[in-house]
Amino acid sequence: MALHKVLPAFAIFSLFVSVAPAQAPLPRSTQAQLATDARLEGMTLDDFTKVVSQAQAGQREAQYFVALAYEEGRLVTRDHAETASWMLESAEQEYVPAQAGMGNLFIAGVKNNGPIPHHTDAEKWFRLAAAQGDADAQFWLGTAYQRGWFGGFDDREALHWLRKAAAQGLPIAQFSLGQMYEDGEGVPESDSLAASWYRKAADHSPAYLSGVWEAEVQLAYMYRDGRLKDNVQAYMWFAIVASSVDSPTDSDVRQVARHMTKAQIVQAQRLAEDWIERHPWQRKRTSLFLRAARSRPQQVRAGVDERYGLISTTIALRTSHCPVRLLSDSVYVSAEWSGLGGCDNSRRTAQGDIPCFVPV
Numbered sequence: 001m002a003l004h005k006v007l008p009a010f011a012i013f014s015l016f017v018s019v020a021p022a023q024a025p026l027p028r029s030t031q032a033q034l035a036t037d038a039r040l041e042g043m044t045l046d047d048f049t050k051v052v053s054q055a056q057a058g059q060r061e062a063q064y065f066v067a068l069a070y071e072e073g074r075l076v077t078r079d080h081a082e083t084a085s086w087m088l089e090s091a092e093q094e095y096v097p098a099q100a101g102m103g104n105l106f107i108a109g110v111k112n113n114g115p116i117p118h119h120t121d122a123e124k125w126f127r128l129a130a131a132q133g134d135a136d137a138q139f140w141l142g143t144a145y146q147r148g149w150f151g152g153f154d155d156r157e158a159l160h161w162l163r164k165a166a167a168q169g170l171p172i173a174q175f176s177l178g179q180m181y182e183d184g185e186g187v188p189e190s191d192s193l194a195a196s197w198y199r200k201a202a203d204h205s206p207a208y209l210s211g212v213w214e215a216e217v218q219l220a221y222m223y224r225d226g227r228l229k230d231n232v233q234a235y236m237w238f239a240i241v242a243s244s245v246d247s248p249t250d251s252d253v254r255q256v257a258r259h260m261t262k263a264q265i266v267q268a269q270r271l272a273e274d275w276i277e278r279h280p281w282q283r284k285r286t287s288l289f290l291r292a293a294r295s296r297p298q299q300v301r302a303g304v305d306e307r308y309g310l311i312s313t314t315i316a317l318r319t320s321h322c323p324v325r326l327l328s329d330s331v332y333v334s335a336e337w338s339g340l341g342g343c344d345n346s347r348r349t350a351q352g353d354i355p356c357f358v359p360v
Contacts, residue, residue, distance in 0.1 A: 023278055024203040027135035027168035033097065040068055048075045055086065063090035064098040091125065100129035100137040107140065113147045123150045130161060138165035139173045146176075146186070155186030166197070174201035175211035178218065191227045195219060205279045216241050224252060231260050235268035240275060 026034075043051075048069065054062035067086035070079045084105055090098035106122035116122065123144070129137035142162035145154040159180070165173035178197035181190045201215035220241045223234035238252040257265055 023205050024200065025169050026204065026209075027165070027170050029097070029100075029134045029136060029168075030170060033136070036065065036068070036097070040065065040072070040074055043075065045075055055089075058093075060090045060093035060095040060098065063087075063093075064095055064101065067098065067101065091128075094128075096129050096132045096134050096137075099125050099132075100134045100140075103129065103137060103140060107144070107149065110149065113153075114149070115151045116149045119144075119150045130164070133168075135165045135168040135170040135173070138162070138168075139170055139176070142173070143176070159186050166200070169200075169204075170211075171201040171204045171209050171215065172211035174198075175215045175218075178215065182218075182222075191222065195222060195228055198222075203279075220252070223256075231256050232264050232268045232271065235260065235265065236271045236275065239269070239272045 051062050051065050055066045063086045067083050067090065068074075069076055070082040070086065072078070076082075087098050087101045087105060091102045103122050103126035106118050106125070107116060110116050123141075126137045126141045126144070130141050138161045142158045142160070142165065144150050145161065146158035147153075159177075162173050162176050162180070166177050174197050178194045178201065179185070180187050181197065182194035183189065187193075198215040198219045201211045202219065204212045216237065219228075220234075220237040222228045223230070223237060228234070234256045235253060238256060239250075242250050242253055260268070
């Protein structure tokens with residue numbers, strides 16, 4: 001069973017990070033949104049006052065910017081009515097990010113499958129933005145059809161829009177397609193195609209982008225379950241995932257290493273190091289982990305190293321969502337995500353599955 005649908009917050013997050021050429025590029029709409037978020041993050045009160053004047057004069061981009069400020073409570077008191085008012089003014093001037101933003105306002109707080117209030121309006125705004133190439137709107141359209149938010153379930157439409165967003169390089173859409181193929185949901189079940197989409201989603205930086213870290217976790221889990229069979233690749237993904245959490249754990253690395261030659265271990269470590277070199281968001285942590293493993297290959301293979309094992313019964317995740325199945329015996333997921341919501345840890349199964357909800 002794949003991860004239950006893990007969904008991102010509106011505006012994907014508040015930091016702009018340039019993507020190295022060796023990594024898969026993000027959609028233009030996503031890069032533009034990250035740049036907008038970074039601008040809002042660094043704006044002074046004087047700067048914001050000028051933007052408000054521009055918005056009042058009818059500039060659609062400025063209106064969208066003011067809407068975001070009220071939504072996030074930055075430089076002004078958070079105000080849903082002001083957010084909706086400014087967002088609508090911008091959207092009615094056919095500003096695509098605001099059209100997607102209107103759709104997001106209608107789905108805010110949705111946690112369950114089935115029709116949502118005002119679903120006709122939500123669908124209208126998402127379709128307007130998606131038709132003009134907004135990758136996030138395309139993702140949300142696909143998700144809405146998949147979960148029945150617009151009044152009915154439609155796997156064909158879900159697949160259509162998720163593929164469009166994934167083709168543009170949106171990690172969460174690529175991750176969602178991986179889930180569909182892993183579950184056989186709307187498509188023929190295929191572990192190989194699931195893994196292919198997970199790899200595409202993982203090939204982005206930084207990890208806080210929705211779908212990136214989750215894809216790495218799911219790839220590692222597929223190797224752990226034996227659904228993908230390649231010890232070198234298994235070692236590589238175990239090493240990347242295990243050293244990306246607090247506290248690091250190498251239990252799965254040591255388990256697979258028992259069935260590998262020294263040459264295979266060296267090869268797997270080099271693959272992991274190459275991955276980290278192209279994904280600098282976790283370079284330092286994983287490099288230290290691999291350096292420790294490389295310096296003691298016999299202890300890694302034997303499965304005992306108190307100094308470098310660092311096997312923990314809890315893992316505090318550095319991610320905006322909650323990946324469900326993790327590589328440890330017990331899991332703790334912090335819900336302190338600036339109001340993004342969280343997971344029902346009380347319902348964790350013996351296998352470590354935690355139902356995840358849409359951020360609120």
